[in-house]
Amino acid sequence: MTVNVVLGISGGIAAYKAPDLVRRLRERGADVQIVMTASAEEFVTSTALQAVSGRPIRSNLWDKEAEAAMSHIELARWADVVLIAPSTAEVMARIVSGGAPDLLTTICLATEAPIALAPAMNHVMWSNPATQANRQVLEERGIHILGPGIGSQACGETGSGRMLEPDVIAAQVVALIGGKGEGLLQGRKVVVTAGPTREAIDPVRYITNRSSGKMGYAMASAASTQGAEVTLVSGPVNLPEPPGVTVVQVESAEDMYTATHDAIGDTDIFIAAAAVADYRPAAVVQQKIKKNDEAMRLELVRCPDILASVAALDAAPFTVGFAAETENVTDYARGKLAKKKLDLIVANRVGRDCGFDRDDNAATVLWNNGEKQFPTASKTELAHDLLELIAEHFYAMRGSETQPKLTVISSND
Ligand code: C5P
Numbered sequence: 001m002t003v004n005v006v007l008g009i010s011g012g013i014a015a016y017k018a019p020d021l022v023r024r025l026r027e028r029g030a031d032v033q034i035v036m037t038a039s040a041e042e043f044v045t046s047t048a049l050q051a052v053s054g055r056p057i058r059s060n061l062w063d064k065e066a067e068a069a070m071s072h073i074e075l076a077r078w079a080d081v082v083l084i085a086p087s088t089a090e091v092m093a094r095i096v097s098g099g100a101p102d103l104l105t106t107i108c109l110a111t112e113a114p115i116a117l118a119p120a121m122n123h124v125m126w127s128n129p130a131t132q133a134n135r136q137v138l139e140e141r142g143i144h145i146l147g148p149g150i151g152s153q154a155c156g157e158t159g160s161g162r163m164l165e166p167d168v169i170a171a172q173v174v175a176l177i178g179g180k181g182e183g184l185l186q187g188r189k190v191v192v193t194a195g196p197t198r199e200a201i202d203p204v205r206y207i208t209n210r211s212s213g214k215m216g217y218a219m220a221s222a223a224s225t226q227g228a229e230v231t232l233v234s235g236p237v238n239l240p241e242p243p244g245v246t247v248v249q250v251e252s253a254e255d256m257y258t259a260t261h262d263a264i265g266d267t268d269i270f271i272a273a274a275a276v277a278d279y280r281p282a283a284v285v286q287q288k289i290k291k292n293d294e295a296m297r298l299e300l301v302r303c304p305d306i307l308a309s310v311a312a313l314d315a316a317p318f319t320v321g322f323a324a325e326t327e328n329v330t331d332y333a334r335g336k337l338a339k340k341k342l343d344l345i346v347a348n349r350v351g352r353d354c355g356f357d358r359d360d361n362a363a364t365v366l367w368n369n370g371e372k373q374f375p376t377a378s379k380t381e382l383a384h385d386l387l388e389l390i391a392e393h394f395y396a397m398r399g400s401e402t403q404p405k406l407t408v409i410s411s412n413d
Pocket of ligand 1: 193253272273274275276277278303304305306307308320321322323324336
């Protein structure tokens with residue numbers, strides 16, 4: 001399937017990666033029309049971009065000849081997706097304001113196609129409240145924000161704001177519009193649980209935890225990007241649904257258990273990233289509990305262990321657990337790997353400065369006779385790397401089946 005991509009390139013140093021991004025998009029069957037902003041030309045030449053895209057570069061809204069060949073409105077209609085990579089803070093602000101001072105922002109206003117931005121900027125600029133407010137508005141309008149990644153930056157500093165690697169962007173954009181491409185999990189069924197659960201005490205109160213769901217959503221998104229048919233069973237979170245993924249919303253651990261078993265059928269891989277409550281109130285009080293005494297007792301009973309129950313099925317899928325711990329991380333995780341009879345477990349430290357409700361994470365993956373460390377990275381990039389390892393172990397276990405060509409996804413330069 002050919003996918004028409006309008007690739008907007010704005011003026012950030014990450015524009016030097018644009019020729020590689022064009023190549024990656026074309027490898028996945030995309031026809032790429034580049035639209036550069038004036039400042040992008042300071043970082044990458046239109047000659048190089050024209051050579052890799054095979055199409056004349058567009059940059060000027062007032063270029064009569066180019067407009068006669070394909071007007072900005074025709075370009076906006078031609079696009080199956082508009083991708084801006086790198087997207088500067090300035091371009092984000094221009095799109096939020098709804099202005100159309102140049103060709104790229106005019107196309108964004110005129111297109112009905114999905115729009116995705118891969119931000120790239122200094123980490124202080126990215127965390128600036130103005131940029132974060134713009135990110136939120138863009139997401140609320142349905143614009144997809146890809147990344148950014150975390151790591152060393154061109155300015156010599158380290159932090160969040162690095163553009164995601166071209167292959168990760170290409171894979172996400174193709175998945176966004178339903179073209180799965182040549183993914184590592186092509187044709188496989190994956191079920192992921194994510195987020196916290198809520199255990200009702202009475203009609204207005206519940207017990208929950210600090211899980212944001214970001215890691216599970218990133219895992220679901222990465223699996224979809226790699227061609228899998230993904231069902232995401234999600235507790236209550238404040239995140240946009242990943243494109244191309246079937247999302248089943250649940251509240252309690254019991255609901256998550258039922259929804260997971262309903263979805264599991266002929267699933268190949270089960271990834272339990274949810275922070276499921278261990279205990280729930282023994283009974284839900286029907287009316288709001290009034291405060292009378294100085295103290296009150298709440299009787300709690302164990303919730304079902306979803307992961308262990310899936311791993312115990314006769315035809316269990318390849319099962320991957322997560323272990324969020326505040327201490328003895330790998331020891332506890334190894335214990336769970338054995339006790340719950342898992343194929344892999346992803347162990348990570350949680351606490352004040354790590355793990356829950358953050359955009360980054362580090363992890364150690366453990367299996368029967370081995371382990372692998374994953375250094376701190378954005379949850380998007382970590383999810384892609386984890387998925388590669390999961391796929392490798394999955395195919396190693398199902399030895400007789402042919403493993404598709406590995407889609408190389410790297411989070412490092
Ligand atoms: O036992 P613990 O909660 O630490 O195990 C964590 C792993 O088990 C995670 O993968 C989590 O999603 C899963 N789990 C589950 N159902 C529960 C508790 C944990 O699926 N009730």
